[in-house]
Amino acid sequence: MTIAQVVGIALVASVLLVLLRQARPEWALLLSIVTAVAVFLLLVDDIAAIIRVLQEVADRADLDARYTATLLKIVGVAYLAEFGAQLCRDAGESALAAKVELAGKVVILLLAVPILMAVLELLIGLLPAA
Known part of the structure; x- marks a missing residue:
């Protein structure tokens, strides 16, 4: 069960991070x-399954593969930017985090241009011809 593993890892890491941040902040960041x-x-297999399902739905709906691929890229960029x-x-770098989010939004907009067009x-x- 993936969620139990994620929660377990997160809890152990959280306790270790609290202890490490006081003594060795650089190790805390690495952890x-x-x-x-x-x-x-841990989530890679679940993500792959979701992508397969989305591809199957897009194939059944006879959507252009370019648009499906673009939508998947947009979702990937959003997750990577958030990550x-x-x-x-x-790491205590809120200003840098904001720049990463901005870059993610710009890339998403750039990827979305062909779909918007x-x-x-x-x-x-x-529209009726005038």
């Missing part, structure tokens, strides 16, 4: 990063 990576690795921002916050072209095509 925080290692814990985050461990949790992510990076949280690591920065754990396709939607706009579709809407323009639905």
